[in-house]
Amino acid sequence: MSESKKLTAGVIRNDRLMADGRVIRYYDTAGQARKALDARPQEDQPGIGELRLDPLVNEWIAMAAHRQGRIFLPPKELCPLCPTTGELLTEIPESDFEVVVFDNRSPSLRPPVGDWALPDIVGPDTDLGSAAGKCEVICFTAEHGNAFKDLTAQRIRVLLEAWIDRTAELSKESFIQHIAPFENRGEEIGVTLSHPHGQIYAYSYLPPRVEKMLAAATQYKKETGKVLFDQIVARELLDEERIVARNDRWIAYVPYAARYPFEIHVTPLYPVADLTELTDLDRAAFPEIALEVTRRLDGVFGIEMAYIAAWHQAPVRVGRDLLRLHWQITSVRRAPGKLKYLAGSESAMGAFIMDMRPEQSAAQLREVVL
Amino acid sequence: MSESKKLTAGVIRNDRLMADGRVIRYYDTAGQARKALDARPQEDQPGIGELRLDPLVNEWIAMAAHRQGRIFLPPKELCPLCPTTGELLTEIPESDFEVVVFDNRSPSLRPPVGDWALPDIVGPDTDLGSAAGKCEVICFTAEHGNAFKDLTAQRIRVLLEAWIDRTAELSKESFIQHIAPFENRGEEIGVTLSHPHGQIYAYSYLPPRVEKMLAAATQYKKETGKVLFDQIVARELLDEERIVARNDRWIAYVPYAARYPFEIHVTPLYPVADLTELTDLDRAAFPEIALEVTRRLDGVFGIEMAYIAAWHQAPVRVGRDLLRLHWQITSVRRAPGKLKYLAGSESAMGAFIMDMRPEQSAAQLREVVL
Numbered sequence: 001m002s003e004s005k006k007l008t009a010g011v012i013r014n015d016r017l018m019a020d021g022r023v024i025r026y027y028d029t030a031g032q033a034r035k036a037l038d039a040r041p042q043e044d045q046p047g048i049g050e051l052r053l054d055p056l057v058n059e060w061i062a063m064a065a066h067r068q069g070r071i072f073l074p075p076k077e078l079c080p081l082c083p084t085t086g087e088l089l090t091e092i093p094e095s096d097f098e099v100v101v102f103d104n105r106s107p108s109l110r111p112p113v114g115d116w117a118l119p120d121i122v123g124p125d126t127d128l129g130s131a132a133g134k135c136e137v138i139c140f141t142a143e144h145g146n147a148f149k150d151l152t153a154q155r156i157r158v159l160l161e162a163w164i165d166r167t168a169e170l171s172k173e174s175f176i177q178h179i180a181p182f183e184n185r186g187e188e189i190g191v192t193l194s195h196p197h198g199q200i201y202a203y204s205y206l207p208p209r210v211e212k213m214l215a216a217a218t219q220y221k222k223e224t225g226k227v228l229f230d231q232i233v234a235r236e237l238l239d240e241e242r243i244v245a246r247n248d249r250w251i252a253y254v255p256y257a258a259r260y261p262f263e264i265h266v267t268p269l270y271p272v273a274d275l276t277e278l279t280d281l282d283r284a285a286f287p288e289i290a291l292e293v294t295r296r297l298d299g300v301f302g303i304e305m306a307y308i309a310a311w312h313q314a315p316v317r318v319g320r321d322l323l324r325l326h327w328q329i330t331s332v333r334r335a336p337g338k339l340k341y342l343a344g345s346e347s348a349m350g351a352f353i354m355d356m357r358p359e360q361s362a363a364q365l366r367e368v369v370l
Numbered sequence: 371m372s373e374s375k376k377l378t379a380g381v382i383r384n385d386r387l388m389a390d391g392r393v394i395r396y397y398d399t400a401g402q403a404r405k406a407l408d409a410r411p412q413e414d415q416p417g418i419g420e421l422r423l424d425p426l427v428n429e430w431i432a433m434a435a436h437r438q439g440r441i442f443l444p445p446k447e448l449c450p451l452c453p454t455t456g457e458l459l460t461e462i463p464e465s466d467f468e469v470v471v472f473d474n475r476s477p478s479l480r481p482p483v484g485d486w487a488l489p490d491i492v493g494p495d496t497d498l499g500s501a502a503g504k505c506e507v508i509c510f511t512a513e514h515g516n517a518f519k520d521l522t523a524q525r526i527r528v529l530l531e532a533w534i535d536r537t538a539e540l541s542k543e544s545f546i547q548h549i550a551p552f553e554n555r556g557e558e559i560g561v562t563l564s565h566p567h568g569q570i571y572a573y574s575y576l577p578p579r580v581e582k583m584l585a586a587a588t589q590y591k592k593e594t595g596k597v598l599f600d601q602i603v604a605r606e607l608l609d610e611e612r613i614v615a616r617n618d619r620w621i622a623y624v625p626y627a628a629r630y631p632f633e634i635h636v637t638p639l640y641p642v643a644d645l646t647e648l649t650d651l652d653r654a655a656f657p658e659i660a661l662e663v664t665r666r667l668d669g670v671f672g673i674e675m676a677y678i679a680a681w682h683q684a685p686v687r688v689g690r691d692l693l694r695l696h697w698q699i700t701s702v703r704r705a706p707g708k709l710k711y712l713a714g715s716e717s718a719m720g721a722f723i724m725d726m727r728p729e730q731s732a733a734q735l736r737e738v739v740l
Contacts, residue, residue, distance in 0.1 A: 052627035055590075055602055057582040061627040062723045065730070108715070108723040123590045124602050127626070182714035190711025201715055209720030212427040220425075220493045232425055232494050256497070257422035257431045310718030328718060341560025342712065344552035345478070345571055348680035348698060350579035353432045353478040360435070 009283065011161045016093070020045055022103035024091070027162045029098060029154075036084070036093035048110040051118075051205070053127035059208045060118075062131040064108040073192055076144050081195035083142045092139065098155065099162045101138045101200070109133025109203065116175050118205055132175045132204035138162060140196040147196055147304065148183060149294035156287035163200075163311065164275045164283075170202045171276070171316045178203045178210055178315045179274075186306025188339060189332065198309075206315055210323075214315070217322040229324035230271055232256075242362040245292045249285035252293045254362040259352040261334035262305065262361050264293050267326035274313035274325050290327075292370065297331065299368030306339075307331040379653065381531045386463070390415055392473035394461070397532045399468060399524075406454070406463035418480045421488075421575070423497035429578045430488075432501040434478040443562055446514050451565035453512045462509065468525065469532045471508045471570070479503025479573065486545050488575055502545045502574035508532060510566040517566055517674065518553060519664035523657035530656055533570075533681065534645045540572045541646070541686045548573045548580055548685045549644075556676025558709060559702065568679075576685055580693075584685070587692040599694040600641055602626075612732040615662045619655035622663045624732040629722040631704035632675065632731050634663050637696035644683035644695050660697075662740065667701065669738030676709075677701040 005013045007027070014026045014034040020043050026034045046066035054061050074080070080091045092100055112132040119129050140151060140159055151159070163181045170179050183198035184191050206214070220228040236242060236253045244264055245252040252266040266289060268282050278286075297305045308330050314323040332340045334355060345351045375383040377397070384396045384404040390413050396404045416436035424431050444450070450461045462470055482502040489499050510521060510529055521529070533551045540549050553568035554561050576584070590598040606612060606623045614634055615622040622636040636659060638652050648656075667675045678700050684693040702710045704725060715721045 054625070054627035054629065055598060056586060056625075057579065058586045058589075059720070059722070061629050062721070063727060064723055064725060065727050123586075123594070123598060124605050124626075178719075180714070180719050182718055184713040189713050190709065191713075199714060201719070201721070203719075203721060207715070207719035207721035209427065209718070212720070216426060216428045216493075219428075224493070228425060228493060235494050255424070255426075256494075257424035259424065259431050308714050308717050310714050312718075330717065339560065343554040343559050343561075344550070344569060344678050344680050345577070347678050347700065348552055348579070348682075349548075349550050349571070349573075349577035350429070350582070351432070351571075351573060351577035352429070353434055355434060357433060357435050 007161050007165055008280070009157055009161055011158055013165060018091075018093075018102065019043070022105070024093075024100055024102035025162075026094070026097055027099040027101070027158055027165070029158060034094060036095070038089075038093045040089045046106065048112065049108065049131035051129040051131045053121060053124075055124040055127060057208075058121050060129070060205050062108050064106075064131060066106060073187070073194070079144055079193065079195050081137070081139050081193055081197050082144050091137070097139070097142050099138065099140060099158050101136050101162055101166055104135035104137050104199070107135035109135050109201065111173070112175055112204075116204075134170060134173070134176070134202040136166065136200040136202075138166075138181070138198045138200060140198065144195050147185070148309075149291060149298055151196075151291070153287035153291060156290055157283065160275075160283055160286055164278065166200050167275045167313065170200070173202070175204045176202045176316055178206055179313060180207065180310060181275075182308060182310035184308055186304065188306035189308065206318075210312070210315060213312075213323060214319045217319065221322060227271070227322065227324070229326070233267060233271070241359050244296060244362055244365045245289050247285050247289055249282045250289040252289055254358045254365070256358060258358040258361070259354060260330040260332060261340050261354075261356050262297060262300065262307075262331040262365070263358075264297070264329045264365070265326050266290070266293060266329070267324065271324045273320045273323065275311065277325070293329065293365075295370055296365045296368045297329065299370065300364050301333070301336045303336060305331050305333050377531050377535055378650070379527055379531055381528055383535060388461070388463075388472065389413070392475070394463075394470055394472035395532075396464070396467055397469040397471070397528055397535070399528060404464060406465070408459075408463045410459045416476065418482065419478065419501035421499040421501045423491060423494075425494040425497060427578075428491050430499070430575050432478050434476075434501060436476060443557070443564070449514055449563065449565050451507070451509050451563055451567055452514050461507070467509070467512050469508065469510060469528050471506050471532055471536055474505035474507050474569070477505035479505050479571065481543070482545055482574075486574075504540060504543070504546065504572040506536065506570040506572075508536075508551070508568045508570060510568070514565050517555070517664075518679075519661060519668055521661070523661060526657035526660055527653065530645075530653055534648065534653075536570050537645045537683065540570070543572070545574045546572045546686055548576055549683060550577065550680060551645075552678060552680035554678055556674065558676035559678065576688075580682070580685060583682075583693060584689045587689065591692060597641070597692065597694070599696070603637060603639075603641070611729050614666060614732055614735045615659050617655050617659055619652050620659045622659055624728045624735070626728060628728040628731070629724060630700040630702060631710050631724075631726050632667060632670065632677075632701040632735070633728075634667070634699045634735070635696050636660070636663060636699070637694065641694045643690045643693065645681065647695070663699065663735075665740055666735045666738045667699070669740065670734050671703065671706045673706060675701050675703050
């Protein structure tokens with residue numbers, strides 16, 4: 001297999017097969033040839049896991065027992081996300097790359113074989129499916145020691161193009177209901193590979209938080225005729241005091257009812273359902289605000305902030321006119337040496353307690369000198 | 371103030387005022403006089419916080435900014451949960467105690483002053499209340515170095531009596547909707563005081579997980595005429611392979627769709643809505659199974675397991691015939707040196723991925739030699 005596809009912003013995508021049958025996609029801007037072979041021995045891919053219904057709350061739990069043995073914080077010289085140079089054969093056969101996306105070697109969710117449908121949720125009797133979906137890894141750069149905030153604006157534009165492309169392609173799969181690109185950063189939140197990278201989870205079911213957002217937006221639409229998210233952004237614009245950064249096309253704010261010590265929502269001012277609907281102007285203006293907020297985050301305490309940065313999109317097939325694209329960054333860091341933990345109230349009861357006013361964390365973020 | 375009250379199982383409760391107006395309740399079995407004065411200087415109590423609505427998912431977030439400065443892992447000789455002996459004046463004025471419950475010095479939720487009502491949830495426009503409720507601390511023993519699993523069966527019986535008493539008394543407050551006694555154990559999950567203790571959170575709103583459990587149970591009742599939780603327990607009894615411990619009155623199992631590497635639900639075989647409804651037989655049989663499961667947990671890896679152990683009760687005023695009492699213990703420890711973290715999928719999307727089959731963790735727990 002060797003396919004080439006032209007995307008916007010001068011990005012070309014080249015696909016290659018990996019030794020075990022997975023696909024790696026190179027997103028390039030300089031017309032590079034991508035012919036390197038994956039010279040590792042072939043190996044079997046793990047089987048598909050189970051989806052079990054937690055009937056207490058009607059939520060699907062994916063069981064992926066094969067992930068227990070995955071690689072854990074390897075030293076730089078054994079990093080599987082670096083390009084292949086010399087002896088070490090990594091996940092990326094080429095000796096350099098810009099942005100790559102490849103199928104996860106230890107996926108929580110896998111494409112189903114043959115016909116597949118999610119069982120209806122009815123309680124403790126109908127409760128088993130296979131863990132259908134797709135998990136991909138996205139590498140932001142070949143530079144092992146960099147972070148998202150160290151990327152060039154041009155690289156973030158390529159990254160955005162890759163996220164858009166993956167969303168468009170995965171949306172076509174009949175078994176996919178929701179697509180979530182996200183980045184986990186920091187050992188504090190369990191990151192096992194420090195090379196700058198993110199993941200793309202494509203679910204065969206609506207993730208519980210998305211389902212709940214959809215229910216809230218549906219009810220609000222019914223009661224007021226308005227789109228909930230648009231009203232939330234209007235209120236943040238009006239209140240102003242929690243705004244962290246903005247440009248012509250995007251706004252970044254600490255939400256009124258933030259649940260983490262540092263939480264930032266970044267959203268286009270002209271609302272869209274998902275990444276594929278972003279206009280050229282939106283796409284061009286994203287790198288600037290993305291770099292500003294991630295640099296502000298690291299600036300607050302002068303240390304690398306652990307965070308989760310996740311794209312919330314409308315689901316693929318439902319709620320397209322009710323849910324809006326936004327990029328949610330949350331950090332459990334509440335002070336140098338102190339983290340927020342989800343303990344009894346948050347974890348067992350789902351009831352969040354915030355030790356810090358959102359207005360205060362917004363002010364701290366704004367005060368960072370860039 | 372000095373009140374005395376007789377409870378069951380020979381437990382006597384004595385109440386005393388603390389220097390700043392908070393109440394401490396001694397639960398004793400040996401007729402001890404509890405006359406010691408809190409000799410610390412008086413100090414103002416923090417004000418009540420805010421409840422803000424997160425309109426994206428219609429959940430209340432409690433804002434308790436005054437908690438940011440609370441005490442963090444003090445050494446044993448400065449432990450505020452030890453009895454007062456010599457120079458150090460702790461939270462407990464007496465020089466010894468069995469079980470005590472006192473009002474939290476840095477409460478996330480506080481009793482409201484005057485008339486109070488939770489605003490109706492309607493979206494981003496009606497979204498503010500005061501963080502009404504009550505937070506209490508419960509000390510299991512005067513022995514600083516012990517753990518729950520080291521308590522005597524008789525002490526756990528006293529502890530159960532205290533939980534029951536607090537549930538009964540807090541249920542009478544008109545502003546309380548839900549009562550959750552829980553224990554957080556282990557620095558891995560952010561415990562700031564290592565002295566064996568738990569907390570009691572009394573909420574003025576239904577915590578999100580409780581609300582979702584109530585919705586699932588309501589729907590199930592409507593569709594089948596049955597109580598969901600009873601069917602779940604029936605299935606665990608039938609499947610058998612996830613049962614960890616049992617006696618005549620209680621059963622402990624790893625739930626079919628567990629979401630943590632080690633998760634155990636302990637529930638009475640004759641279902642009740644909350645702690646106050648436990649019969650004398652249930653109460654007498656609880657210490658045995660409670661000790662067995664916590665000892666099995668510590669036995670799996672031969673190390674102190676970090677865990678959250680939370681009592682799920684039916685809410686005070688709704689769903690009394692739909693939700694059932696159970697004690698949920700969850701641990702993020704998946705191996706010595708490895709924790710499960712809630713990252714992108716779990717935290718941002720609410721979608722749990724389990725790296726371990728519940729049948730496997732149940733077998734590991736059963737194999738522990740006590």
